[in-house]
Amino acid sequence: MPEPVLSIRDLTVEFSTEDGVVSAVTDVNYDVFPGEILGVIGESGAGKSVSVMTMLDLIPKPPGKVLSGEAIFKGRDLLTMSKRDLRDVRGGDIAMIFQDPMTSLNPVLTVGSQIAEAVLAHNRDADDDSARDRAIELLRLVGVPNPEQRFDQYPHEFSGGMRQRGMIAMAIANEPSMLIADEPTTALDVTIQAQIVEVLRTAQRETHAATILITHDLGLIAELADRVCVMYAGRVVELSDVYTIFNSPRHPYTVGLMNSLPRVDVDQEMLQPIPGQPPSMIAPPPGCAFHPRCLHSRGRVVCRTDVPPLRTFGEGADHLSACHFAEELAEAHVVGIGAEQPA
């Protein structure tokens, strides 16, 4: 396997809030390889955004605090880098696309000037004119019609989909080697979502950037991702290639996610939502954070006492699961668990 572009190691991030300390991200480890799309899925509050924003120092500190960890990007740790070096990485070698295009653009500046700003920030020899030309070229690339006129318009004159195209144009302005898209389609209409997915695909093809794609949308994962990282309560609970995740998940949470999907290949009576509520991140359940909702634990003590490590389990080195009983899941299989709900 090639060297990863990015390796996140033992990342732990907390937020101090009035109600207590929120363990947003705990011992997170994953790699991103050149040119691949790594999908990150998990419930709301699972720590998906925090884990990526911490790398670029974009979480508010305080209340946020990085307790431990490294984020090795091209051989350098982003978390200990000087502010100046990190600034060069931000928007240069690593670019982000955020969830809500309605609020992610500055309302009082033209869309074009905001894209040009990204160009100027990373190119010493660019001037206003060349930055404008580049921004227009980028707008055209992401499929904004009449880019010359659109350049001088304000965000409120753009539709949601067009704004997200603008955000993508801004992100790829400096041909990053890594793109982070945090729920890039969540805030958009379904029809627009499909278009934005196409734009993302184009952007990725143009830049060959390794991409972290955070989403709730398993369809999007199936369509775009090469590998998938499943997060639950601030931890990575399963990590594998997309085919394996969909076809032989080895963590009960992932199994639950798959059962909550409508499928055409299996005869289903009804969709199976995962029972229970997402855990409190202030006082997470002891042991495996998923055990109160787990259909597979069957009250076994170890689930309540020991935090299961993320490990391989005899199915090859690149399938990792954080379940004490990952092996058993191979026999139970997806449908099996859905069928034998405990009374």
Place this chain on the structure above:
Amino acid sequence: MLTYIIRRLLYSVVVLLVASFLIFTFVTVSGDPLSFLKMSPGVSQETIANITERKHLDDPIIVRYGYWLRDAVTDQFGTTIIGERKIMPDIQRVMGHTLQLIIAAELLAITLAISIGVYSALRQYSVFDYLATTFSFLGLATPVFWLALMLQVLFVNVYLWWDIRIFYTANLSGVDPGGGIDFVLDRAQHLALPVIVLSIANIATYSRYMRGAMLEVINSDYVRTARAKGLKERRVIMRHAFRNALIPLTTVVALNFGALIGGVVVTETVFALDGMGFYFINALNSGDPYPVMAWLMIVSTGVIVFNLLADITYGILDPRVRHD
């Protein structure tokens, strides 16, 4: 934008007309404008009859309103009852003085408040932030007349004890203010205390506004986007945060400025400044309704004009509300 301004101006004229009618009615029914003269011993019946005749005081209110409105428009609010003094030149004079006072106070308040507000927001929960919060509550809670008196006592005593004249504690100018730079210095020494008194409460209010707006903006998604682009922190703050945070303050300042024209009564009275507030108190005491009504009209106009200015600046700063 232009059509919007024209529409607003036309609308303002209607508002002013309604205001003028209300002002005239209320001031007129609130007392007999001649009662003061009638009680004065040296005033003859003839004089009173003359005045009644000239000001149409025997006519129904609506007719008198018509005459008054005509005078207001064609003759700059006409003359006072007593002494037949032209009203407008007096108001122009005191307006000039009041504007000096307000503009200086507002400039001071705005610069200080913006600095304090921005710095508090950037260092939220720091010692500075807590101090600023405490002082702004103190500033808001301090009665203007009390503060004014305390400052007078302080500077009078400084003068008496050490024979040092830092600030004057009353009037607009010295006996012989001189000309040119001497005049300006003399005026500054006279206006300093009233300016401080007048700006204290505004520094408190504005800095709170600025802090709140800045905090909101700093935590906004688009500031995060600006950081994620790799911009320098200075640029993030100045170009992306500061400008947006100024928008709400602009409106508050413009509205407040209009209101201040009439709101300087206490300060001007304590410092014996020949300004709008001082003029108003004198007009009320004289029992003559004509300067009172003229004053009310002019202050109303000021408020309306600054309302309009507030909207226009808002439109300039925020492209989303640019009217067409």
